């Protein structure tokens with residue numbers, strides 16, 4: 239579970255995040271939806287301790303990333319925007335390296351890697367060096383690597399960016415399975431259909447602020463619109479940067 243209260247972050251004169259608050263529950267998929275530059279990545283980076291907030295509070299499974307950065311790494315799985323694979327290593331070695339950082343034994347890493355490779359359809363490329371991997375292959379390795387220590391809470395920054403329809407569908411199945419298993423999944427996206435198809439709760443961010451927060455049905459009600467596309471555009475106040 240993630241609780242965020244009044245989070246703020248500036249880069250010089252740029253106020254990237256201006257008082258963001260939301261809660262992401264276990265057993266739910268929470269979508270951060272916003273146009274380019276809205277502050278989604280900056281918010282996620284503060285959640286996984288990559289950036290210190292200027293103000294505000296974060297609790298992830300009761301832990302504070304500014305104080306408990308090491309403990310947070312155990313409870314959190316992160317699929318960052320830059321997938322950041324080691325290109326000289328194979329997919330399997332990339333995943334194993336993260337398992338070792340988490341102190342897992344070789345046998346546990348091997349068994350979990352087999353399971354993740356089967357679940358994410360990685361068998362064809364699991365032993366290839368990741369240099370030259372397609373976008374979809376890179377995302378799958380990044381997800382497997384993020385899940386090797388079986389974290390309770392999972393953050394994904396624009397996970398379906400650049401994926402084809404079949405890979406997107408497979409990814410959605412996988413994310414729904416995580417939800418069914420009781421995990422809290424938070425994903426950022428600027429694709430309206432993604433949140434509409436997947437998310438139990440939608441947090442709309444625009445210009446660093448929360449524009450709306452609720453279930454898809456609540457957002458329809460709030461906006462007075464009868465479809466999510468019109469609702470999002472109305473709640474954000476512009477359709478710039480949002481993909482249907």
Ligand SMILES: Nc1ncnc2c1ncn2[C@@H]1O[C@H](COP(=O)(O)OP(=O)(O)OP(=O)(O)O)[C@@H](O)[C@H]1O
Pocket residue numbers: 249252253254272273274275276277278279280281428
């Ligand atoms: N390291 C940085 N230095 C300076 N400005 C930054 C930095 N990181 C983010 N910003 C600025 O903060 C704002 C929010 O950026 P952020 O990457 O969080 O948006 P986003 O919602 O993830 O956008 P996108 O959908 O384009 O990835 C933007 O104006 C961006 O230029």
